[in-house]
Amino acid sequence: MSTLLPALVTGSPVSLLTPLVLLGRVGQTVTPEVATPLVDPGSLLVVLDLLGIVVFAAAGGLVGVRKELDLFGVLVLAGVTGLGGGLVRDVLIGDVPPAALADWRYLLAPVLGGAAVFWFHPTFGRMERVVLVLDAAGMALFCVAGALKALEAGLGPFPSALLGMTTAVGGGMMRDVLAGRVPVVFRGELYAFPALAGAVVVVLGTASWFPVDLPLLVVSLAGAAVALVWRLLAVWLHWQAPVPKGPASV
Numbered sequence: 001m002s003t004l005l006p007a008l009v010t011g012s013p014v015s016l017l018t019p020l021v022l023l024g025r026v027g028q029t030v031t032p033e034v035a036t037p038l039v040d041p042g043s044l045l046v047v048l049d050l051l052g053i054v055v056f057a058a059a060g061g062l063v064g065v066r067k068e069l070d071l072f073g074v075l076v077l078a079g080v081t082g083l084g085g086g087l088v089r090d091v092l093i094g095d096v097p098p099a100a101l102a103d104w105r106y107l108l109a110p111v112l113g114g115a116a117v118f119w120f121h122p123t124f125g126r127m128e129r130v131v132l133v134l135d136a137a138g139m140a141l142f143c144v145a146g147a148l149k150a151l152e153a154g155l156g157p158f159p160s161a162l163l164g165m166t167t168a169v170g171g172g173m174m175r176d177v178l179a180g181r182v183p184v185v186f187r188g189e190l191y192a193f194p195a196l197a198g199a200v201v202v203v204l205g206t207a208s209w210f211p212v213d214l215p216l217l218v219v220s221l222a223g224a225a226v227a228l229v230w231r232l233l234a235v236w237l238h239w240q241a242p243v244p245k246g247p248a249s250v
Contacts, residue, residue, distance in 0.1 A: 044216060045152070048145035049086060049099070050109050055138030057082035057113030058124070060175045062131060064114075065121040067179055077175050078114025079107075085170030089146050089163050093153040132235055139195050140228040143168040144220050147199040148206075157203045164199025165192055168227075188241050190234035198227025 060081025064074035083100045090098035100106040117124050124131060146167025150160035169185050169192050176183040185192045204210060205219035214222075233239065 044220060045145055045148055046105075048141045048148075048220070050105060052138045052141035052145060053082035053086070053106065053109040054113045055134045056142070056171055057110035058117050059131060059135040059138065060110075060171070061114035061117035062121065062124055063175060063179050065117060065125075071118055074118045075111060075114045077178060078117070079110040080178060081171040081175040082110035082113060083171065084174040085142055085146065085167040085172075088170045089149065089167045092163065092166075093150060093155065095149075095153065133232065136194075136228050136231040136235070139168045139191065139231060140198055140224040142171075143195040143198040143227050144202050144223045147202040147223070148216075148220070151203065151206060157207065161196060161199040161203050164202065165196040168192075168195035168199075188243050190239050190241055191231065193241065194227045194230035194234065197230060198223040201226050 057078035061074045061078035063081075064077035067073075069077070083106065086106075087098050087100055090096065090100070143164040145164075147160050147164030149167075150163040155163065172191075173183040173185060201223035202219055205214055205222060206216070
């Protein structure tokens, strides 16, 4: 005890921790509690990925049904739509084997979405507006998840935003090519731009120089909201991306 009092007077960092150790139970050390984040980044990525996969798989399966494909064809389009963008993202950032192949949940999600559309396609066909909203929601979830995973892999802001957009539109592009039609993102539809905008919001909101330290969940919701609202407004107000005017010279 006589050696403890001078140490308390000096106020050195090591000496100030000594009473905490002595006052703890025998054989235990009292350590300061560390605040836990509002949302675990890894868990949030998985949830966003799985939700986006199911929604995109349903939209891809509906395309297969309208092309009069069999069950296998519908499931293939559902799987490509739900997993394509994420596979491209994971390969580009070197996360191999991709989560879609290493985690059984990622393979089950598009099967469930595609099978639901195959068996209940008359119901989904009558819910055209609902399908559009779900597709926009899937795009919003994927652009956020893609940007977050790219940032987690150590990429810079610009590549992370681009990978967020790629995650959102990659599966749909593969689906359209397999279905024998020009991809939606190339036909004037405002789809890629909202996805890029949502990814940019995530990149800016998580930047170290951003003036406000926002929770990850808040940043993710803000990015998804920007992408979702822009896409829905574009659908309902018939907004189009710029296209060339006049005849093209060949």
